[in-house]
Amino acid sequence: MPASEEKKITLNRESNEHTRRLKRSLNKVKWSSALMQIFWTAGPVTTIGLIGGYYIGYGTMPSTELLIYFVMFTVFSGLVGLVAKVVKDGTRGHLEERSKRDILSVTDKLGDLILIARDKIVETYEEDARKREAALQLLRRVDLTPYGVSVAFTDLTGNRKIGEVMGQIHAYRRIGLQTRVRDLYSDHKELIYETIEKLEISSPYAAGELKRWFTGNTAGKLKYGVPREKQFLQRVMAAIENNNPYLMTFRDVEEMMILAFELINGREIPTLTFSYSGKWKYAKALDQLEKRRSKFRVTQARVGNRMRALSAYLVETGFAEADELPDGIEINPLIEKISKILDHISLQTARKVKINKMSPGEIERTAAIMDTCIELYKMAHDGSRDSLKQHKELLKASEEWSKLKTKIEKTTTGIKIESGRKGIRINENVISLSEEAVLEVCRHLSWYFKKEDLKNRSYSLFSSFNNRGAMAARRLAIEIAVALEPHISLSKPEIQRNINATKAIYLGGISPDMSALQKQELGEKMAKEVDNGLSTAAIRLAETLVYQYQVDLSDHAVEFFNYNYHAPRKSLERLAKKGGRNVSNSNPLNELPPVVPVPKPAWQKSLQSIKKKASALK
Secondary structure (H helix, E strand, C coil): CCHHHHHHHHHHHHHHHHHHHHHHHHHHCCHHHHHHHHHHHHHHHHHHHHHHHHHHHHCCCCCHHHHHHHHHHHHHHHHHHHHHHHHHHHHCHHHHHHHHHHHHHHHHHHHHHHHHHHHHHHHCCCHHHHHHHHHHHHCCCCCCCHHHHHHHHHHHHCCHHHHHHHHHHHHHHHCCCHHHHHHHHHHHHHHHHHHHHHHHHHCHHHHHHHHHHHHCCCCCCHHHCEECCCCHHHHHHHHHHCCCHHHCCHHHHHHHHHHHHHHHCCCCEEEEEEEEECCHHHHHHHHHHHHHHHHHHHHHHHHHHHHHHHHHHHHHCCCCCCCCCCCCCCHHHHHHHHHHHHHHHHHHHHHHHHCCCCCHHHHHHHHHHHHHHHHHHHHHHHHHHHHHHHHHHHHHHHHHHHHHHHHHHHHCCCCCECCCCCEEEEEEEEECCCHHHHHHHHHHHHHHHHHCCCCCCHHHCCCCCCHHHHHHHHHHHHHHHHHHHHHHCCCCHHHHHHHHCCEECCCCCCCCCCCHHHHHHHHHHHHHHCCCCCHHHHHHHHHHHHHCCCCCCCHHHHHHHHHHHCCCHHHHHHHHHHCHHHCCCCCHHHCCCCCCCCCCHHHHHHHHHHHHHHHHHC
16 A cells, blocks of 8 residues: 555544534534523623623613613623534643543552452462451451451451450441440450460461450541552662562552542541750751651661561562461561571572482572572671661760750750640641642553553452562553652652651452442542541650650640640650650660671572572573
8 A cells, every 4th residue: 555545544544533623513512502591691691791880880771782782792792602612622622631540540450459469468378368358458448247257267266255255346336235235245255365365476467456346445446548559659668779579578568449439539638746846056966866766767668578478479480478477577586587598598498409309490490589589588688787877876866865865954944845836846748749740640640551451451460479469560560650759759768757647548348340430439439538647657656756856745735745645645744754855874875776787698508509500501
């Protein structure tokens, strides 16, 4: 076909598209209604308005020519406006429609992927651990029936009797029969707390959930927000910074999708920070201390995040059981357990390589897994060294601040939280997306979903936990962070801390059979219902001021936090009694951060031997 003919076909197609847009815009206009509005406005409305206004202003009736002029002016103005609307809808209106479709499509896709991610988190576990994780997911539903509660706790504890008791307690509690609840509590308290102690070893999260439900601390509260995974944003940003997606877990992937889902649907996340207004040298010293504290927290988070990422990776690849490395385990025991697991892997690998008991595929897979494990461990070790260094710098800045604070207390009444111009000022802000930002984020994610061919296979994105499927999920979390970064500055430590301090919207009501519009309505509803209170953030801020900066909480400060942020008065009064001057000995800064030992030479030796074996097979 000649080139000129090809161009002609292309132009005809483009022309047809414009014609279809124009027809759609014409069909949208209710012509009879629009023309009636124009003639109604131009006729009676304009006539009455002109006669009344002219008579009041000049004391006489307007001329016929003037009346005809205003009537025709109104008619032509209305017709021009109507034509302009048709032209605008035919040229630019389709872009607005596409933007709305993008928002709806992204909301729909994220809703599906959140459910898939939850399922795949459960899939990483085996046997009893899988039942516990599924039960924990089930307990996130607000509308659980007593039977649902019974099933969940039977799977969570492996004890049918406990499941039945928890179902009965839930049934009586939801209709207000507290007397019967207290009877069941007394009868089964010993059994429940024995089970909690056993679960503490294999699953601290499960133990905490059983205790909260048994004591009634979660009843009816989940719809106001769900606690976020601790420091998930730090892990995602570390994965981007180090170009290593394995630094994040699948829970982090789920959390990133929930964050995007809630922001797109209008969530406003409140933030709370503080600053000092007063003499320049004191403000500079306080600012320096805050910078050092921020750097220390970042480096300390890196250590824990890398070790927890390594823990999740070992479970994900099948080299460790979920019971060996349970969620919620303290960092120091976690470091010891991971070290022992790497010892075992290293010895087993070296032995199998020596006696040629590994297939070529197993050799390549083991080499890749060991390489990633040792790399993550090395990064944790490097972070541990940086953490110790930043800890020393923080102690130095804290001592300098304490000296200056002592001088202030000798000459004035000290540093206090005041509402005036001088003193510590509490700053409030909100993290949210504007309408334009929502459009840009959705365009970005819509483009990514099309690129990844998610239109018809969203349920197969995380189809298996092989390297390809796991990497696709992690890439999605990174892409969400990249899309949000220009609008809410996720890379800033203060933004990460404030998001982590708030609750995520509750999505227990979302289901795979919901339409895109239903998911959007649910997201908007939950974004409005979520608890945006700053009571927890206010308590944490007060603790920081007392423990880190040795600031006394006066009666005025207690009243300030309680009145403005509804922080618990008893907690504030306990902090006030401790006082900034009396906490130096119990200062958390005096505790050394967790130390990750140097990677063992045996691990590297085993890795080199299996890599050499893999190279020989190629």
